[in-house]
Amino acid sequence: MSTTKTSSFSVVRAESTPVPSLPPFGQFIDGAFVPSTSDTTVHVVNPATEEILTKVPAGSVEDVDAAVAAAVAAKEGWAATTPKEPAAVLLRIADIIESNRELFKTLESANTGKTSMVAEDDISSTIDTFRFSAGAARAYNTLGADDYAENHTSVIFREPVGVVGVITPWNYPLLMAAWKIAPILGAGNTLVLKPSEQTPLTTLKLAELITDELPAGVVNIVTGPGRVVGNRLAEHPDVDLVAITGSVGSGQKVAASASSSVKRVHLELGGKAPVVVFADADLEAAAQGVRSAGFWNGGQECGAACRVLVHESVAEKFTELLVREVSDISIGTPGTGVDVEIGSMISGDHYERVLAALEDVRKDGLTIAVGGNAIDGPGYFIEPTVVTNVPAGAAIASTEIFGPVVSVETFSTDEEAVARANETIYGLAASVWTKDSARSLNVPRQLDFGTVWVNSHLVIATEMPWGGFKGSGYGRDLSSYALDDFSRTKHVMYNRG
Ligand code: NAD
Numbered sequence: 376m377s378t379t380k381t382s383s384f385s386v387v388r389a390e391s392t393p394v395p396s397l398p399p400f401g402q403f404i405d406g407a408f409v410p411s412t413s414d415t416t417v418h419v420v421n422p423a424t425e426e427i428l429t430k431v432p433a434g435s436v437e438d439v440d441a442a443v444a445a446a447v448a449a450k451e452g453w454a455a456t457t458p459k460e461p462a463a464v465l466l467r468i469a470d471i472i473e474s475n476r477e478l479f480k481t482l483e484s485a486n487t488g489k490t491s492m493v494a495e496d497d498i499s500s501t502i503d504t505f506r507f508s509a510g511a512a513r514a515y516n517t518l519g520a521d522d523y524a525e526n527h528t529s530v531i532f533r534e535p536v537g538v539v540g541v542i543t544p545w546n547y548p549l550l551m552a553a554w555k556i557a558p559i560l561g562a563g564n565t566l567v568l569k570p571s572e573q574t575p576l577t578t579l580k581l582a583e584l585i586t587d588e589l590p591a592g593v594v595n596i597v598t599g600p601g602r603v604v605g606n607r608l609a610e611h612p613d614v615d616l617v618a619i620t621g622s623v624g625s626g627q628k629v630a631a632s633a634s635s636s637v638k639r640v641h642l643e644l645g646g647k648a649p650v651v652v653f654a655d656a657d658l659e660a661a662a663q664g665v666r667s668a669g670f671w672n673g674g675q676e677c678g679a680a681c682r683v684l685v686h687e688s689v690a691e692k693f694t695e696l697l698v699r700e701v702s703d704i705s706i707g708t709p710g711t712g713v714d715v716e717i718g719s720m721i722s723g724d725h726y727e728r729v730l731a732a733l734e735d736v737r738k739d740g741l742t743i744a745v746g747g748n749a750i751d752g753p754g755y756f757i758e759p760t761v762v763t764n765v766p767a768g769a770a771i772a773s774t775e776i777f778g779p780v781v782s783v784e785t786f787s788t789d790e791e792a793v794a795r796a797n798e799t800i801y802g803l804a805a806s807v808w809t810k811d812s813a814r815s816l817n818v819p820r821q822l823d824f825g826t827v828w829v830n831s832h833l834v835i836a837t838e839m840p841w842g843g844f845k846g847s848g849y850g851r852d853l854s855s856y857a858l859d860d861f862s863r864t865k866h867v868m869y870n871r872g
Contacts, residue, residue: 383702383745384704384706384746384750384758384759385705385706386706386707386708386750386751386756387705387706387707387708387711387712387715388707388708388711388754389707389708389709389710389711392421392423392424392485392708392709392710393481393710395428395478395481395482395485395486395576396478396481396482396580397428397429397482397576397580398576398579398580398582398583399579399583400429400430400431400432401432402432402434402438402441402442402595402596402597402598403579403582403583403594403595403596403597404438404441404442404445404595404597405441405442405445405448405591405592405595406445406586406589406590406591406592407586407591408582408583409441410432411432411433411434411435411438411598411599412435412437412438412441413432413433413434413435413437413438413599415432415433416430416431416432416433417430417431417432417433417572417598417599417600418430419431419486419573419574419575419576420573420722421485421486421488422487422488422719422720422721422722422723422754422755423484423488423708423709423718423719423753423754423755423756424708424753424754425723425752425753425754425755428485428486428576429576431572431575431579431598432598432599433572433598433599433600433603434569434597434598434599434603434604435599435603435604436603436604436607438597438599438604439567439569439597439604439607439608439611440607440611442567442595442596442597443538443540443567443595443608443611443613443614444613445591445592445595446538446565446566446567446592446593446595447538447565447613448592449565449590449591449592449593450535450537450538450564450565452590453535453560453563453564453565453590453593454534454535454537454563454564456563458512458513458515458561459513461509461512461560461561461563462509462510462512462513462561463509464560464588464589465505465506465508465509465512465557465560465561466505466506466509467585467588468505468557468581468585468588469502469503469505469506469509471584471585471588472498472501472502472505472581472584473502475584476498476502478580479498479501479549479577479580479581480494480495480497480498481709481710482576482577482580483497483498483548483549483576483577484709484710484718485576485709486548486573486574486575486576486577487545487546487548487574487718487721488673488708488709488718488719488720488721488754488755489672489709489718490707490709490711490715490716490717490718491709491710491711491712491713491715492713492714492715492716493671493672493718494709495713497547497549497550498549500550500553500835500837501549501550501553503837504550504553504554504557504837504853505553505557507557507837507838507853508557508558508560508561508857508858509557509561511558511561511854511855511858512558512561512562512858514855515533515562515855515858517531517532517533517864518531524868526870526871526872527868527869527870527871528868528869528871529866529867529868529869530866530867530868530869531864531865531866532864532865532866532867533562533862533863533864533865534563534862534863534864534865535562535563535564535861535862535863536562536564536615536616536639536861536862536863537564537565537615537616538564538565538566538567538613538614538615538616539555539559539564539565539566539567539614539615539616539617539618539861540566540567540568540569540608540609540611540614540616540617540618541555541556541559541566541567541568541569541608541617541618541619542568542569542601542605542608542609542617542618542619542620542621542625542629543555543568543569543570543571543578543619543620543621544571544620544621544622545571545573545574545721545722546672546675546676546677546721546777547672548570548571548574548575548576548577548578549577549578549581551620552568552570552577552578552581554620554841554852554853554857555568555618555620555852556568556594558852558857558858558860558861559618559861560589560593560594561858562858562861562862563862564615564616564861565592565593565594565595566593566594566595567595567596567597567608567614568594568595568596568597569596569597569598569599569601569604569605569608570596570598572598572599572600572601573721573722574721575596575598578596579596579598582594582596601621601625601628602628605619605625605629606628606629606632609628609629609630609632609633609638610632610633610635610636611636612636614636614638615638615639616638616639616640616641616861617629617633617638617639617640617641618640618641618642618643618850618860618861619640619641619642619643619644620643620644620852621643621644621645622644622645622775623644623645623800623801623846623847625644626642626644626848629642630642641848641849641850641860641861642848642849642850643677643841643842643843643847643848643850643852644677644801644803644843644846644847644848645677645775645777645801645803645846645847646677646678646679646775646801646802646803646804646843646847647681647682647772647773647774647775647799647801647803648678648679648680648681648682648801648803648804648805648806648824648832649682649683649684649795649796649799649805649806649822649824650664650665650668650669650680650682650683650684650805650806650808650832651684651786651792651793651796651805651806651807651808651818651822652683652684652685652686652689652693652808653686653789653792653807653808653809653811653814654686654688654689655809655810655811655814656689656808656809656810656830657808657810657830658689658692658693658696659696660808660830661693661696661808662693662696662697662699662700663700664680664806664808664830664831664832665680665683665697665700665781665832666697666700666701666704667716667832667833668680668806668832668833669681669779669781670701670704670716670717670759670779670781671833672717673717673718673719673720673757673778673779674717674759674776674777674778674779674780674781675720675721675725675777675778676777676833677803677804677847678803678804678826678832678833679777679833680781680806680832680833681776681780681781681782682772682781682782682784683697683781683782683783683784684784684785684786684792684795684796685783685784685785685786686785686786686787686792687785687786687787690783690785693783694744694761694763694783697761697781697783698744698745698761701745701746701759701760701761701781702745704716704717704759704779705717706718706750706756706758706759708754717759717779718756719754719755719756720755720756720757720778721755722755723755725755725777725778726749726755726757728777728778729757729776729777729778729779729780730749730757732770732771732774732776732778732780733747733748733757733760733780735770735771736762736771739769739770739771741762741763741764741765741769741771741782742762742763742764743760743761743762744761744762744763744783745758745759745760745761746758746759746760746761746779746780747760747762757778757779758779759779760779760780760781761780761781761782761783762780762781762782762783763782763783765782765783765784766784767784767795767798768798769782769784772784773798773799773800775801789814789818792818793818793821793822796822797821797822797823799845800845800846801843801845801846801847802823802824802825802843802844802845802846802847803824803825803826803842803843803844803847804824804825804826804827804828804832804833804843805822805824805826805827805828806827806828806829806830806831806832807819807822807827807828807829807830808829808830809829809830815829815830823844823845824843824844825840825841825842825843825844825847826839826841835853836853837853837854838853838854839853839854840852840853840854840856840857841853841854842856
């Protein structure tokens, strides 16, 4: 292992990275890997080393149509199962992932530049998602039958929606696939999933390892670009619901394409989470919270604690504590130990985007209190960065940077804190730091975000719903609410006269 000294940060690099076990080449359609109809391929890169790992098909509209046909053919049989059967399959999938934990971790880290710490958490959460959905699918009931009109008895049936198209992002490739696959199958649907073109490997590996557990056609995976493969899933007349986790722009395009067939749309989009630190807060705990939740996965996290709003009376003290925390963050390539906190950016393009945002910060005359620079390659590493002296409405505090960058603004009253926190197009997540019980009860109620933590940030529970308001979309992942989102209700009324 070698250590490169760059500014005040050390980058720990593993001397050799284990070669991950790659999935087969091809599209996973109707229970087998088959050739794509497209000759074009996409390189899959290790962003921590810039090495090409493999290539996958840049799929076509015809690939999607074949996968959707397989999902349609499988839909009746899978929908006819009672909850016990999909639940048993989900439990077996969880066991398969658990017994291949190291393989999935290595593959995920190699494809994303994630540290061991994050990859470990991703795989544990993936397993938990499948286990939770197995139980939730069996425990999920509708209202009992009753009379609401004279001489008529009403019965509510919960039915699968049918064929679900799923589009996933690159930041948590396997986990985001699991957040969809588990409730979609648990609710009795079949699916066609398109992983991010940059990070398809763990999703394809999952398909390879679970082939024998599912009837052919229940799960299909098609790789390729969003504008071709993702767009076809959104517009396909035989896809009954399309679910995307991704940026606001991609979500808007998916919703527009979906409108031609009036299908249901499930949107989990971007975020810019405010962290509201009141004067009475435990400032050390808040600074430590931002260290872990602002820089988790290198800040490539939709709920990242990336926008601090701190009361002006404690801003100086809090900033000092935060800068001390962030100066101490460890950076490294995958395979460099469980205590390494942040890895590389996902790609050269994204690295350039984050650096351009930091360049704009400098042009705007804001203060970079720590970090702010690229780190020498190979690999797309950027220093963990804190930007201070940020005025209301500054670009750095309102656009999603999706990198290791936290900005700090100040406020003077509770009303201003709430108004400024809500002044964003996003509505995914926020946190409030206070020791005052009235504030801890009242402020979360006034914040326009799907998740609000009090004295914490980015703690996710599989039993609890995850999803946003406003520009962050309206789908709910995790919890039994996800089963609702992937089900439809039917009312049957019997005339007893
Ligand atoms: P992205 O929007 O670029 O891509 C997401 C997926 O959408 C990819 O598979 C991509 O190929 C596909 N896509 C792109 N254009 C499309 C189109 N026109 N039609 C159909 N599909 C299309 O996002 P990304 O860069 O992969 O991921 C980062 C984004 O995801 C961030 O904005 C982040 O906040 C968001 N995200 C949100 C959550 C959440 O739970 N809300 C979780 C993770 C990531």
